[in-house]
Amino acid sequence: MLPTEVLATYVVDSEFDALPIDVVIEAKRALLNYLGCALGGSIESALSIAITTLAPFSGKPTACVLGRSERFDALHAALLNGIGSHVHEYDDTTPKNYVHPSVPVASALFAYASANLVSGKDFVHAFILGFEVESRIADSVYPAHYEAGWHITSTAGVFGAAAAIGRLLKLDKRQMVWAFGLAATQSAGIREMFGSMAKSFQPGRAAQNGYTAALLAQADFTAGEKALEGPRGFAEVTTGVFDASKITSGLGTDFSLRVNAYKPYACGLVVHPTIDGCSRLHTQYQPDPATITAVRLRVTPLVLDLCNQRELKRALQSKYSIYHAAAIGLVRGKGGLQEFTQAAVDDPALTRIRALTTAIPDSSITADQVHIEVDLVSGKTLTLFVEQSLGNLLNPLSDVQIEDKFRDQAVLALPPAVVEQLIQICWSIDTMVDVGTLCRVTAPHEAGIN
Amino acid sequence: MLPTEVLATYVVDSEFDALPIDVVIEAKRALLNYLGCALGGSIESALSIAITTLAPFSGKPTACVLGRSERFDALHAALLNGIGSHVHEYDDTTPKNYVHPSVPVASALFAYASANLVSGKDFVHAFILGFEVESRIADSVYPAHYEAGWHITSTAGVFGAAAAIGRLLKLDKRQMVWAFGLAATQSAGIREMFGSMAKSFQPGRAAQNGYTAALLAQADFTAGEKALEGPRGFAEVTTGVFDASKITSGLGTDFSLRVNAYKPYACGLVVHPTIDGCSRLHTQYQPDPATITAVRLRVTPLVLDLCNQRELKRALQSKYSIYHAAAIGLVRGKGGLQEFTQAAVDDPALTRIRALTTAIPDSSITADQVHIEVDLVSGKTLTLFVEQSLGNLLNPLSDVQIEDKFRDQAVLALPPAVVEQLIQICWSIDTMVDVGTLCRVTAPHEAGIN
Numbered sequence: 001m002l003p004t005e006v007l008a009t010y011v012v013d014s015e016f017d018a019l020p021i022d023v024v025i026e027a028k029r030a031l032l033n034y035l036g037c038a039l040g041g042s043i044e045s046a047l048s049i050a051i052t053t054l055a056p057f058s059g060k061p062t063a064c065v066l067g068r069s070e071r072f073d074a075l076h077a078a079l080l081n082g083i084g085s086h087v088h089e090y091d092d093t094t095p096k097n098y099v100h101p102s103v104p105v106a107s108a109l110f111a112y113a114s115a116n117l118v119s120g121k122d123f124v125h126a127f128i129l130g131f132e133v134e135s136r137i138a139d140s141v142y143p144a145h146y147e148a149g150w151h152i153t154s155t156a157g158v159f160g161a162a163a164a165i166g167r168l169l170k171l172d173k174r175q176m177v178w179a180f181g182l183a184a185t186q187s188a189g190i191r192e193m194f195g196s197m198a199k200s201f202q203p204g205r206a207a208q209n210g211y212t213a214a215l216l217a218q219a220d221f222t223a224g225e226k227a228l229e230g231p232r233g234f235a236e237v238t239t240g241v242f243d244a245s246k247i248t249s250g251l252g253t254d255f256s257l258r259v260n261a262y263k264p265y266a267c268g269l270v271v272h273p274t275i276d277g278c279s280r281l282h283t284q285y286q287p288d289p290a291t292i293t294a295v296r297l298r299v300t301p302l303v304l305d306l307c308n309q310r311e312l313k314r315a316l317q318s319k320y321s322i323y324h325a326a327a328i329g330l331v332r333g334k335g336g337l338q339e340f341t342q343a344a345v346d347d348p349a350l351t352r353i354r355a356l357t358t359a360i361p362d363s364s365i366t367a368d369q370v371h372i373e374v375d376l377v378s379g380k381t382l383t384l385f386v387e388q389s390l391g392n393l394l395n396p397l398s399d400v401q402i403e404d405k406f407r408d409q410a411v412l413a414l415p416p417a418v419v420e421q422l423i424q425i426c427w428s429i430d431t432m433v434d435v436g437t438l439c440r441v442t443a444p445h446e447a448g449i450n
Numbered sequence: 451m452l453p454t455e456v457l458a459t460y461v462v463d464s465e466f467d468a469l470p471i472d473v474v475i476e477a478k479r480a481l482l483n484y485l486g487c488a489l490g491g492s493i494e495s496a497l498s499i500a501i502t503t504l505a506p507f508s509g510k511p512t513a514c515v516l517g518r519s520e521r522f523d524a525l526h527a528a529l530l531n532g533i534g535s536h537v538h539e540y541d542d543t544t545p546k547n548y549v550h551p552s553v554p555v556a557s558a559l560f561a562y563a564s565a566n567l568v569s570g571k572d573f574v575h576a577f578i579l580g581f582e583v584e585s586r587i588a589d590s591v592y593p594a595h596y597e598a599g600w601h602i603t604s605t606a607g608v609f610g611a612a613a614a615i616g617r618l619l620k621l622d623k624r625q626m627v628w629a630f631g632l633a634a635t636q637s638a639g640i641r642e643m644f645g646s647m648a649k650s651f652q653p654g655r656a657a658q659n660g661y662t663a664a665l666l667a668q669a670d671f672t673a674g675e676k677a678l679e680g681p682r683g684f685a686e687v688t689t690g691v692f693d694a695s696k697i698t699s700g701l702g703t704d705f706s707l708r709v710n711a712y713k714p715y716a717c718g719l720v721v722h723p724t725i726d727g728c729s730r731l732h733t734q735y736q737p738d739p740a741t742i743t744a745v746r747l748r749v750t751p752l753v754l755d756l757c758n759q760r761e762l763k764r765a766l767q768s769k770y771s772i773y774h775a776a777a778i779g780l781v782r783g784k785g786g787l788q789e790f791t792q793a794a795v796d797d798p799a800l801t802r803i804r805a806l807t808t809a810i811p812d813s814s815i816t817a818d819q820v821h822i823e824v825d826l827v828s829g830k831t832l833t834l835f836v837e838q839s840l841g842n843l844l845n846p847l848s849d850v851q852i853e854d855k856f857r858d859q860a861v862l863a864l865p866p867a868v869v870e871q872l873i874q875i876c877w878s879i880d881t882m883v884d885v886g887t888l889c890r891v892t893a894p895h896e897a898g899i900n
Contacts, residue, residue, distance in 0.1 A: 046671065053669040054662075057509040057523045073507045148690075149682035178648075185648045186655060188638035191682035198628075198635045198673035201666075205636060212504075216651075219503040221496065222764065223648035232599035232641035238688075240598075314672065 003140075003247040004228045007133060008176035010251050011163045016125045018252070024430060026257040027128050030092055032426040033262045033402050034102040035066065037091045038110075039442060040266075040337060040409025041084035042067025046197040050083055050204075064114035064439040067413040077111035078161070078211045082204025086153075087197075088337055089319045090266040090409070094135060094259055095367065095393060097142040097152060098269070100203065101260065104157025105130035105164045107207035112165055114439035120432030126164040128257060134160025135256030137228065139246035145239040154189030154202035155238065161210025162217075169218045181223025182213035184234040194268075195309065195317040262402055264391040265335030267318070270303045271325035273370035273389035278329020281374060281382050289331045289349045291377045294356050297326060298371040301361035310354060315342040327353035330374065336408060368392050413444060453590075453697040454678045457583060458626035460701050461613045466575045468702070474880060476707040477578050482876040483542055483712045483852050484552040485516065488535035488560075489892060490716075490787060490859025492517025496647040497534045500654075504529075514564035514889040517863040527561035528611070528661045532654025536603075537647075538787055539769045540716040540859070544585060544709055545817065545843060547592040547602060548719070550653065551710065554607025555580035555614050557657035562615055564889035570882030576614040578707060584610025585706030587678065589696035595689040604639030604652035605688065611660025612667075619668045631673025632663035634684040644718075645759065645767040712852055714841040715785030717769035720753045723820040723839035724772060728779020731824060731832050739781045739799045741827045744806050747776060748821040751811035760804060765792040777803035780824065786858060818842050863894060 001009065041047060042065075051068070054076055061071030065080040072080065085091055086103045093100050105127055113123055138145070138156035146152045162183040166176050186209040189202035217223070226233050228247065235242035265275045274297060281287070299322060309321045318324045318340045327350040328339040344350060365371065368389050374382040388395045397405065403423055410419040418441065425438050432438065451459065491497060492515075501518070504526055511521030515530040522530065535541055536553045543550055555577055563573055588595070588606035596602045612633040616626050636659035639652035667673070676683050678697065685692030715725045724747060731737070749772060759771045768774045768790045777800040778789040794800060815821065818839050824832040838845045847855065853873055860869040868891060875888050882888065 049669045049671045050666065053665050053671065057525045059507040059509055059523075073509075075507045149687035178646075181643060181646070181648055182651070184640060185643050185652055186638050188636050190634060190684065190687045192676060192680040192684075192687070193631060193635050193674040194682075196628075196631070196672040196674050198631055198671075201632070201671070202635055215503050216500065219499045221499045221503065221648075221651070222646040222766075224643045224646050226642060230642040232644075234640065234642075237599035237640045237642070316672075 002226060002229050003244045004177055004180055004226055006248050006251065007136065008173050008180060011129050011133060011167055012171065012173045012176050014125070014129055016121055019125070019128060020255070023128060023255045023257050024124060026260060027124050028427060028429060029399065029402055030102050030257065030260055031106060031127065031429060032406055032423065033092055034085055034106045035422065035426060036406035036409045037088060038066040038081060038085035039413045040090060041087040042413045044084065044087045046087050046200055047080060047084045050080060062115040063111050064443060066110055066439065066442045067444070069443045074111045074115040075208050075211055077114065078108040079204040079208040081107035081111055082207040083200045086203045087200040088266045089268055090263055092260050092262050093269050094256055095261055096259055097135065097138040098146055099135060099138045099156055100153040101131050101135055101160065101256065103203040104134065104154065104206040104210065105160040107204060108161040108211040109164050110439055112168060112211065113435035118168060118435050120430045120435055122168060123435045124430045126167045128255070129167050130160035130164030131257055132255060133163035136247050140228070140243050141235050141239040141241060144241040148239060149191045150238060151189035151191050151202050154206040155187045157203050157206035158183045158187050158210040161207045162213040165211045166214035166217065169214055171214065171218055175217040175220070177225050178221065178223040179213045179217035180227040181225065182216055182221070183210050184227035185223065186213065187234055187238070195314065195320045197316070259393060261392055262397045262405070264397060266337050266340055267325070267335060268307055268320055270300065270367055271307050271322050272391060273368060273386045274299065274322060274325040274372070275329045275335040276389045277370050277372045277384045277386040278326050279333045281372065281384055282330055282333035285382055287330070287374070287376060287382070289353060292330060292353060292356070292374055293377050294375040295326050295330070295353065296373040297322065297357065297359040298362040298365055299359050300365045300367045300369065301363055302367060304359060304361050312345045315340060315345055318345050321354070322359045323354040323357045324350065326357045414442070452676060452679050453694045454627055454630055454676055456698045456701065457586065458623050458630060461579050461583060461617055462621065462623045462626050464575070464579055466571055469575070469578060470705070473578060473705045473707050474574060476710060477574050478877060478879060479849065479852055480542055480552050480707060480710055481556060481577065481879060482856055482873065484535055484556045485872065485876060486856035486859045487538060487541045488516035488531060489863045490540060491534035491537040492863045494534065494537045496537050496650055497530060500530060500533055512565040513561050514893060516560055516889065516892045517894070519893045524561045524565040525658050525661055527564065528558040529654040529658040531557035531561055532657040533650045536653045537650040538716045539718055540713055542710050542712050543719050544706055545711055545719070546709055547585065547588040548596055549585060549588045549606055550603040551581050551585055551610065551706065553653040554584065554603065554656040554660065555610040557654060558611040558661045559614050560889055562618060562661065563885035568618060568885050570880045570885055572618060573885045574880045576617045578705070579617050580610040580614030581707055582705060583613035586697050590678070590693050591685050591689040591691060594691040598689060599641045600688060601639035601641050601643070601652050604656040605637045607653050607656035608633045608637050608660040611657045612663040615661045615664035616667065619664055621664065621668055625667040625670070627675050628671065628673040629663045629667035630677040631675065632666055632671070633660050634677035635673065636663065637684055637688070645764065645770050647766070709843060711842055712847045714847060714855070716787050716790055717775065717785060718757055720750070720817055721757050721772050721775035722841060723818060723836045724749065724775040724822070725779045725785040726839045727820050727822045727834045727836040728776050729783045731822065731834055732780055732783035735832055737780070737824070737826060737832070739803060742780065742803060742806070742824055743827050744825040745776050745780065745803065745808070746823040747772065747807065747809040748812040748815055749809050750815045750817045750819065751813055752817060754809060754811050762795045765790060765795050768795050771804070772809045773804040773807040774800065776807045864892065
């Protein structure tokens with residue numbers, strides 16, 4: 001069988017009881033982390049603009065947008081969930097391929113589950129399958145695909161959403177192959193949009209498009225059968241490189257959820273070591289920011305490729321600035337949502353530190369690391385080498401840290417009691433009779449399970 | 451100014467009265483040809499499946515799908531117009547870049563005009579601008595982009611739809627730049643899907659996505675400002691090659707509508723010379739198909755890259771078969787819609803000729819040409835060299851031939867009197883007060899202007 005068919009067969013035939021228990025547990029950590037991001041992003045202007053603009057085009061309001069009281073059709077809800085959950089750049093990442101894997105899959109699934117009866121077991125199963133499909137497709141073209149400038153979260157994510165929704169729709173193998181073809185047809189998203197609202201639109205559209213692909217395939221809307229490996233298929237056209245073994249090897253035994261990481265900071269992953277290290281210096285030495293005269297960073301080269309923005313016109317751009325990362329760590333000792341607002345961008349103390357920070361690429365530094373030197377007016381220099389940044393696979397967030405991260409974001413949208421209730425629901429999502437209940441609890445005007 | 455901004459400025463500032471009259475006339479030929487294709491495709495199963503599947507997700511039914519009585523929101527109507535008008539592969543082509551330019555732009559525009567009051571003058575103006583934008587963007591990356599396997603009609607078409615709708619929405623320059631960014635974000639479609647329903651879905655989605663891009667930009671949903679030329683922008687990411695002069699040179703004086711061609715045959719353009727030549731042999735010699743023992747073709751190499759399908763499982767695949775092209779020309783002397791149905795695929799006479807036809811690539815043969823040899827059981831060989839295939843730029847369809855092509859398709863959906871009425875309306879579309887009137891006339895149950 002060709003890789004596309006192998007993957008389709010796996011998704012169609014997979015059985016929940018054959019899933020390793022640690023993978024199910026990690027899925028619940030990912031879903032709690034995802035849901036926190038969706039609630040934290042639910043009040044952002046990118047989402048509000050999209051809601052206002054697209055409301056006249058929504059079908060019957062059968063589905064929830066997480067953290068919002070408005071109702072939409074399920075396809076629009078998938079898009080809007082994706083915008084809200086990705087807008088803060090706070091969602092999860094598999095460092096092996098730089099995919100933010102949960103957003104495209106979970107955004108579609110929560111939209112679906114809010115409009116259709118889905119058990120927690122089926123929901124978690126579909127999530128694991130969608131996560132695995134997008135991860136394997138990303139692996140098969142990484143790193144060339146990402147380096148070419150594709151936003152791999154959306155280009156691979158559309159397949160994950162198609163797989164997850166296709167599984168819930170009970171597609172047969174032939175239809176699942178078509179769903180992957182229709183996903184490939186819609187696979188899009190470029191890194192040029194980073195630092196604008198269009199960035200979070202991309203994984204949202206991937207969720208909506210994958211969902212649409214599954215619906216059309218269910219109705220026997222045909223597509224080419226070699227979506228991944230065909231001579232004009234996804235891999236060849238977008239990348240020119242394809243490692244089919246990454247699709248097929250260890251399928252059913254190796255799971256990408258085991259190498260998923262949760263961000264402690266609300267911004268691009270590659271600046272995390274800098275925030276981590278600068279925050280440690282802040283905590284240890286408590287330097288008065290006014291006494292800092294220079295900050296010198298040695299960073300992995302990708303940092304300057306992605307995050308070399310010093311002039312910040314929009315708040316979103318601050319998430320892609322290595323200079324801002326150093327500033328918030330040294331001045332505030334943290335990198336939560338409040339460190340990437342317009343107020344933070346305009347903060348004179350942060351502006352001053354950004355201006356006196358320099359970063360040079362060093363290929364001996366890994367993506368988990370940074371070397372920091374901070375000169376003080378006293379003539380003293382603070383030095384730190386970060387070996388393993390907080391939140392990466394060797395230094396992961398604990399369940400309690402994920403809960404705390406959830407609280408920090410969710411309280412922006414919901415009363416504390418509902419926030420605590422949602423944490424408890426999430427940890428037992430796999431036992432729910434109807435996941436739609438959870439979705440409805442996230443609506444601000446509905447304070448309890450209804 | 452960078453190319454993206456140059457193009458946005460042009461679209462925002464263009465004045466109808468500065469358009470050359472021949473370009474306006476050619477726009478009307480293109481629109482009549484487009485509308486015929488939309489009506490001919492309006493009863494196809496690809497469209498019917500999409501309508502049935504997506505109806506539950508449609509917003510308020512304010513917009514028409516051409517040739518159908520159902521109503522949808524305008525974004526869905528754009529998608530569905532695109533599927534219907536492209537499904538027969540009978541729409542127009544600019545041979546310089548293999549784009550089918552009218553479908554993405556006109557599908558969005560007719561959807562918009564059926565739900566919003568638009569004058570014929572504004573409509574034609576927006577069509578010309580959208581056509582020009584997608585053509586120039588395609589030119590800037592052609593041929594590498596197409597050769598890589600992109601379905602250039604949809605990847606470039608999304609920009610055309612964004613420009614056309616953006617113009618009608620009166621976007622300012624900054625918003626138009628964002629609309630192009632949001633179009634780039636959604637630019638997708640691969641040639642692996644050729645020969646399946648997913649093919650016509652691609653330009654339909656481009657129409658819908660471009661329309662969406664314009665709506666979001668109007669609401670100040672931000673995007674990156676270097677959609678085309680940025681280091682991670684459309685050209686670099688999809689192609690790695692970008693000729694910026696194709697975007698900017700002759701803007702406002704050179705128009706791609708002047709090099710638009712209308713297909714006389716309902717299939718991929720590259721097999722047209724073969725249908726044309728074989729039809730001429732059919733007319734001239736009237737050979738009994740049973741007496742044909744071998745058909746040898748020498749074709750431009752791209753033909754075998756695109757149309758080397760001999761085993762035809764689906765009717766749509768017949769549009770990509772050089773062997774089927776030879777068969778319908780020799781046996782039936784034409785290549786209308788009826789030559790690409792399942793009945794045609796299963797026709798024993800056509801099946802027999804397909805099996806005994808061979809084609810070899812010859813780089814001395816252009817895309818307008820073919821060399822044909824037909825062996826007869828008598829020992830005689832019929833030979834023909836086609837220098838300029840019917841319908842190409844040096845041998846274009848006349849207005850009367852475009853009208854005849856319109857009639858052949860439109861009668862599948864509408865009574866003859868309405869068909870004639872639509873032809874008259876189309877030729878004076880630039881004087882209409884409300885183009886929505888035209889859209890509503892195409893609905894089967896509405897027999898006159900309402």
